[in-house]
Amino acid sequence: MTERTVLEARGLVVRYPGHPPVQAVTDVSLEIRAGETVALVGESGSGKSSVARAVAGIEKAAEGEVLFDGEPVRPLGVRRRPLALTGIQMVFQDPATSLNPRRRIGDQIADGARTARARGAEGSRPEEWLERVGLDPAWTGRFPHQFSGGQKQRIAIARALAARPRLLVADEPISALDASTQTSVAGLMRDLIAEVGAGMLFISHDLAVVRRIADRTLVMYGGRVMEQGPTDRVWEAPRHPYTQALLAAIPEPDGRGRIPAAPSAADRAAWSEVPPAG
Numbered sequence: 431m432t433e434r435t436v437l438e439a440r441g442l443v444v445r446y447p448g449h450p451p452v453q454a455v456t457d458v459s460l461e462i463r464a465g466e467t468v469a470l471v472g473e474s475g476s477g478k479s480s481v482a483r484a485v486a487g488i489e490k491a492a493e494g495e496v497l498f499d500g501e502p503v504r505p506l507g508v509r510r511r512p513l514a515l516t517g518i519q520m521v522f523q524d525p526a527t528s529l530n531p532r533r534r535i536g537d538q539i540a541d542g543a544r545t546a547r548a549r550g551a552e553g554s555r556p557e558e559w560l561e562r563v564g565l566d567p568a569w570t571g572r573f574p575h576q577f578s579g580g581q582k583q584r585i586a587i588a589r590a591l592a593a594r595p596r597l598l599v600a601d602e603p604i605s606a607l608d609a610s611t612q613t614s615v616a617g618l619m620r621d622l623i624a625e626v627g628a629g630m631l632f633i634s635h636d637l638a639v640v641r642r643i644a645d646r647t648l649v650m651y652g653g654r655v656m657e658q659g660p661t662d663r664v665w666e667a668p669r670h671p672y673t674q675a676l677l678a679a680i681p682e683p684d685g686r687g688r689i690p691a692a693p694s695a696a697d698r699a700a701w702s703e704v705p706p707a708g
């Protein structure tokens with residue numbers, strides 16, 4: 431049986447006001463099914479965060495539509511988010527963005543569980559979530575500053591998942607972590623979303639991690655999706671010249687490496703001229 435589609439975006443366009451306005455995202459379509467991890471890769475400024483925010487209902491799409499569980503996502507202020515939209519949770523690069531420094535972590539995870547119960551979903555105890563993200567369940571009374579960056583990100587993940595999301599949008603969740611913990615945190619996220627049956631949009635510069643955890647990968651360049659497909663196919667037989675350049679620039683055959691910083695103007699022009707592939 432095919433897993434249910436959790437998120438569907440069609441022809442997404444995101445523009446920011448200004449002189450001139452910036453079109454950050456052009457005609458992006460994507461689909462995420464329950465239990466599936468979909469990665470978004472591309473250099474800085476390619477529009478990944480704009481897609482993430484539009485998908486999560488934080489940014490308004492100028493054109494196109496976003497359907498979450500079949501219903502249109504309409505952005506409202508965070509405080510006025512309709513209950514149904516709490517089924518989309520976000521994890522950011524800096525866990526300080528999602529954690530309140532003045533509240534005990536157990537209370538913050540309990541907030542997530544309350545949100546879950548308000549939607550009629552199961553709300554597990556904070557201790558259980560701490561354990562699931564690899565932390566000591568006895569730490570519920572501690573405050574965020576008592577933890578390392580990696581531990582704080584695990585707490586932010588626990589808080590987000592305690593809300594029993596159907597979709598987790600993770601915008602560079604491992605970029606600020608020590609190299610030694612990046613892979614384990616990413617693997618944990620992937621395992622937990624599969625366990626709770628949520629879909630995940632995972633944004634990362636780390637192509638080795640993406641190759642390891644993503645079922646499908648979308649490659650963005652200049653606000654457009656240049657190529658998308660099953661992760662193994664994209665790595666083994668990249669079709670678009672941008673994807674080819676991206677992967678060719680990676681030193682290790684197992685896909686370890688990061689997005690190269692400064693391609694030439696000629697390369698940029700060539701990539702933009704080739705229509706999206708795959």
Ligand SMILES: Nc1ncnc2c1ncn2[C@@H]1O[C@H](COP(=O)(O)OP(=O)(O)O)[C@@H](O)[C@H]1O
Pocket residue numbers: 446447448452453454472473474475476477478479480481
């Ligand atoms: N709030 C904003 N106002 C104006 N321009 C923005 C805003 N956010 C992003 N941009 C611009 O939109 C483009 C895409 O940005 P972003 O979505 O953050 O890309 P990425 O996450 O891939 O680095 C960039 O040119 C960026 O400067």
Ligand SMILES: [Mg+2]
Pocket residue numbers: 478479480601
């Ligand atoms: Mg970004």
